Amino acid sequence: MDIQNTFTQIFSKQPALLARAPGRVNLLGEHVDYNDGLVLPAAIDRAVYLAAAGTGDSTVTLHALDLKESVTFKLENLEEKVDINGQPLPGWARYPAGVAWSLQKEGLRVTGMQGVFTSDVPIGAGLSSSAAVEVAFAAAWRTLGGWEADGVTLARYCQRAENVYVGVNSGLMDQFASANGVAGHALYFDTRSLEWEPAPLPPGTALVIADSGVRRSLTTSAYNERRSACEQAVEMLKRFLPDIKSLRDISPTEFAAYSIELPREISKRAEHVVKEIARVESALNALKRNDSHAFGALMYAGHASLRDLYEVSVPELDTLVELTRELPGCYGARLTGAGFGGCTINLVKAEFADEFIAGLKAGYLQKTGRETQVYLCHASDGASVTTL
Numbered sequence: 533m534d535i536q537n538t539f540t541q542i543f544s545k546q547p548a549l550l551a552r553a554p555g556r557v558n559l560l561g562e563h564v565d566y567n568d569g570l571v572l573p574a575a576i577d578r579a580v581y582l583a584a585a586g587t588g589d590s591t592v593t594l595h596a597l598d599l600k601e602s603v604t605f606k607l608e609n610l611e612e613k614v615d616i617n618g619q620p621l622p623g624w625a626r627y628p629a630g631v632a633w634s635l636q637k638e639g640l641r642v643t644g645m646q647g648v649f650t651s652d653v654p655i656g657a658g659l660s661s662s663a664a665v666e667v668a669f670a671a672a673w674r675t676l677g678g679w680e681a682d683g684v685t686l687a688r689y690c691q692r693a694e695n696v697y698v699g700v701n702s703g704l705m706d707q708f709a710s711a712n713g714v715a716g717h718a719l720y721f722d723t724r725s726l727e728w729e730p731a732p733l734p735p736g737t738a739l740v741i742a743d744s745g746v747r748r749s750l751t752t753s754a755y756n757e758r759r760s761a762c763e764q765a766v767e768m769l770k771r772f773l774p775d776i777k778s779l780r781d782i783s784p785t786e787f788a789a790y791s792i793e794l795p796r797e798i799s800k801r802a803e804h805v806v807k808e809i810a811r812v813e814s815a816l817n818a819l820k821r822n823d824s825h826a827f828g829a830l831m832y833a834g835h836a837s838l839r840d841l842y843e844v845s846v847p848e849l850d851t852l853v854e855l856t857r858e859l860p861g862c863y864g865a866r867l868t869g870a871g872f873g874g875c876t877i878n879l880v881k882a883e884f885a886d887e888f889i890a891g892l893k894a895g896y897l898q899k900t901g902r903e904t905q906v907y908l909c910h911a912s913d914g915a916s917v918t919t920l
């Protein structure tokens with residue numbers, strides 16, 4: 533059943549709009565967006581779809597088609613995170629409620645809403661399914677409220693919803709990519725200046741995403757630990773480099789000079805960040821000169837760094853990456869997203885994609901006894917709203 537028909541069945545009227553907001557994959561620049569760094573994500577052709585209409589009152593009634601669950605909450609007591617009966621909002625409803633809360637904080641007009649949504653972004657796989665939900669609702673409320681905000685601004689409202697309302701201390705990359713995606717392109721995004729440019733993906737290549745099937749429940753605490761290690765590194769390095777504000781301000785050469793002064797673990801975390809930011813700059817140059825081999829080598833180097841220095845990989849992700857070395861047509865592979873499970877991203881010569889996918893599935897099953905879900909993806913446009 534599609535969302536438009538379900539909407540009509542539930543609310544006995546037509547929706548006023550359809551919103552779409554994609555998930556994302558990150559090609560390079562991992563765990564640097566909370567260090568003012570450079571990232572290189574792409575929106576993918578898997579998305580959240582929302583059918584919605586505004587109401588004249590302050591009631592929001594939403595139906596999550598995939599979960600077959602509904603919720604009703606009021607816009608005047610969003611802080612309390614409860615539904616209309618005073619029960620705690622279910623986990624999934626905190627994302628749209630958080631977006632409404634964040635938009636209100638900004639002083640923007642937020643209308644009551646009736647909505648039905650569905651998603652084909654795999655959940656918990658590191659492909660930003662929650663950012664896609666946030667951006668879809670923010671884009672819908674922007675249209676219903678009649679105000680304007682560009683993609684980066686919308687992403688920041690959504691990031692605040694995630695950081696403060698949902699309570700996950702993520703950076704800006706995921707919401708940014710969902711809001712600003714450009715078909716066929718990666719997005720070179722400077723998370724400090726908030727400037728960005730689309731960078732064409734090499735012609736004749738395919739983006740293959742492979743899900744390890746591993747999900748770690750400690751992801752949030754481990755993520756926050758990594759953030760705090762980066763902050764500690766900055767504090768300690770300020771003794772030698774008093775002007776630095778974040779790891780973005782340190783070049784690999786400066787880091788080599790002072791890393792000896794840091795405790796081993798902090799030094800490893802910071803080394804990943806400093807060198808990963810440099811890798812993104814090199815990767816942009818590789819894209820500009822259409823050098824898929826150089827780009828792929830940077831992906832492999834990024835994975836090794838996430839595995840050995842940042843320590844956010846798991847053996848299953850390492851296996852997925854190692855298998856690609858023996859497979860035809862693969863330029864590069866690495867884990868994508870926060871890590872601790874989830875997916876790898878593989879840049880593959882398009883004509884070898886089928887053979888590559890078959891080989892990866894067979895190899896993974898043989899080495900781990902697990903099936904891998906593989907998605908052949910294309911870089912897609914960011915969020916859009918169609919009024920009906």
Ligand code: GLA
Nearest residue numbers: 562563702703704705869870
């Ligand atoms: C998660 C966060 C992002 C980013 C990545 C790691 O996806 O939401 O902000 O920090 O992890 O690069």
